[in-house]
Amino acid sequence: MSRRPVMSRRALLRGTGVALGLPFLASLGWRRRGAAKAGGSAAPRRVMFLYQPNGISVDDWIPRNTGPGYTLSSSLQPLAPIRDKTLVLSGIDNSICKLPRAGDHAMGTAGFLTCRPPDLAGPNLGVSVDQVIAATLQGVTPLPSLHIGTARVGTAGTCDSGFSCAYQANISWASPDQPVPMLVDPQEVFVHLFSDLGSGLSDAEIQRVRAQRGSVLDVVLADAESLRVTLAGDDQRKLDEYLQGIRDLEMKIDGFGAGECTTIDETRSWEVATFTDRVDALLELMVMAFACDRTRVVTCMLDQSGSGRRYNWLTHNGSPIEDSWHNDLSHKQDADWQPKMAAIDRWYVQKFTELGLALDAVVEEDGTTLLDNSMVYFSNEIGDGNFHNHDSLHALLAGGAGGQLRTGRHLDWENQVTLARLFVSMMQMMGLGDTQFALDGTGPAPDLV
């Protein structure tokens, strides 16, 4: 059998048949490995976690009524094309991340996927939900998880209210003191995702690259292991982080050249000029990552916590929005903060929808789509940008998790359900046996299925 079977013409046609001419998505030319196998098992589950900073204009965002017949709010208007495949959530409680002090951006971002409060002394949090899931996919996909951001973190200045910047710079935590760094450059994301396909290399060349890379790893691994025994407690723990990284890399090298994304365009330039181009490129790469089964877990910070970015490609009363998002709008300093915040919120819902549609355009062997088998979670580190609340949170959850999630509704938990319980449910839908998460994830969330 060929190492990299070409995708079937039938699949290609089916794929293009549902492509919706999205502004950012190239037509489907790739398929995940193994999809061509006859009578394969059920399509795998996948999950994405998307982060929007600075809160929202709550009144424009939360639908007024609940249930399947809910009315799309003004900020949710762009959601219409994937409304049936999306669950709108409100009244989620994540106030467990809140300490009785200022620093809500740090606390909300730290708790976004961990459901824990940060430690002022320095990074000490908990494993984030994406990493709990990714740990079960170690060795199943080339990358256990993919972490994307749209902006590099600052390199000077203390962060929110004296907290370590690690809390605002990351949403994913591999261990209590190991934030997982993000890639922000689309070109680097492409390399990260696809360089291990070994495209254009013969089998012999692939063997040679594996041997070369492996020989290097063997030496540094032996070195680190002999070094480890000479180190004391805390030094040893630091070195263990290194050893884990080397072992992960070994696994990755074993998989070098085993991919089968036949139509990745290696010559395409991923250079981007503007923020919106960057967001579009990164969302497209996230879809490619799922479609090629490079990973099944993605996190993405769509902008930085406390971002003062001017969303001047959007307009209010015909004029570009030149205000600082965080200072002027989320903190309601500008007289027109509300419609301007709502315009930004709508743009995010639009991007979410485009992402959902792109995932829905990739058809699996059984006729379902990537979206049908995925969960795309989208939320915010705080609710209202000015009040900095960590309860009454809102979220979108698109995709069916393989038919497990009852979508097409607005569900209001009225602060009776914690975010950690939602994450327990999502972990279970990803096939994990866990019944608890973090501090107040005491069981699955109600009414999801």
Added chain:
Amino acid sequence: MTVRRSPVGWAALLWLVGGCGLPEYAAYSSGRGLPARAPDPGRVVLRRLNQTEYLNTVRDLFATAPPANVREVLPVDPVAATGFDNTAAELSLSPLHLEFYERAADRIVANLTLDDLDPEGHLDCAPSDADQCAFDFVDARLTHAWRRPPDPVVASRYSLLYQQALADEGSSQAAARRTVKAILMSPRFLFRMEGEPDSGESTRALDHYEMATRLAYFLWSSTPDLPLLEAAANEQLGTIKGIQQQTLRMLDDPRSIAMVENFGGQWLLIRALDDVAPSPDIFPDWSEALRSSMKEEMIRFVDDFIVNDRPMYELFTASEGPVDQRMADFYGMSGVAGGDTWQTVALPPERHAGVLTKAGLLTVLSSETASAPVRRGKWVMGALLCEKPPPAPPEAMQAVEAIDRSLPKREQLAQHRADPSCASCHYVMDELGFSLEHFDGIGRWRTVDEGGHTVDPAGGAPGVGAWDDHLGMADAVVASPKLARCIVQNAMTYALGRALRPQDLPIVDVVTTQFEASDMRFSALTSAITTSDAFRYRSGVAP
């Protein structure tokens, strides 16, 4: 603590009795006498090279700047709670880092020729000596990259890799590349190793190579050069004199610009200029060229204190400074020509007081649309006087909500100071910040603020002094005994790569005394730190 002019009674009193801005180590009372060796010099955990250190190290190992795409692939290290990105405990390493390090190493070696990789020509040898040649090559590379001579058993693993690669590839360049790639991925390169005390001992003096490494990453954010490694080999880094000699030599080296870019870059927020985005509606003059000139101005201004060993209080008072034509125009000076050429000129002395009035710092300490007096005052208080206000109480936001925004800024802020929970801290922050209100959101001089109100820079704060304007405020900061000590605390935090603890205060005292005795010269500051017990010793793991 002197109070030259008593500001509103009870708010100031609250501050004085510790309602706000508690000195970080209030409990410690200074004795200024010090045992020869501190009982607890502190422990710095195994420290990973941060992004800057990695790039500088590679540049210095191979005498050539690493390709641009190496920077792209290395994750940025977030600024730690200490305010610096070289804090050991926060330099974690996620599994992803190793993948990035592999990619970075691939890109670095792909760019290097055999001459770059083996400048001594060890590999150019007779086939009969091949084993020895490989070993010598590896030994030289490891000594430099690992910042100490390798253990021969460990080194032999790397020379075996070279031989295996040579057999695979048939080319010494390819084999040397693969070997150097392994070295660049090795733990002894990526981490700075420091040994443990002998059993039964609680502390250990760093050996000469460990000292060389601490010196190099403190003063250069890079690896020791060969003279420094030689000094270590000759055991010259175990005495005050030997350490001082190297410290001064290294400050004299162009690589000490790293102190400006990284220590100054974070302490004085120079790097933060990369991230500001002033509103083009409000500041139509803002441009990328202006950003870059502002940054260059600060770097050149601060660098002069290292190069010419000037008293550091002048950082906050000097009215002369470097400008290019753009900055001269910006500061409203006529008759300065020269385009992109930098020259030192006397700026209008009624406006300029060192970094405190540099457009770059004032831009960083503004919002996108306006000057931010509270942020400015908080920075002066924290970065220059080491008075860290406790975080705002959770109710603070509601207090801010209630403020009438049509009032002059001073009156707006007086409103939140009406709330006792805010008053004690804000009194000091606001007063310091208001003294800088002559400078708008990008640091341009003005007499009327964005609300149309005439700027009133006069003020005063307990523990700092009273002033008529920003120049008076700068003088008060410089006159404060807290300034020298605060500079020392910042520099020591950066030098040691860890947060200071109360146990460090005797050492802070000694360093501060030496620094002050030198009239606050940069050379004395750095020498006092590098010869201090905190720098020369390491504690074991706490039992």
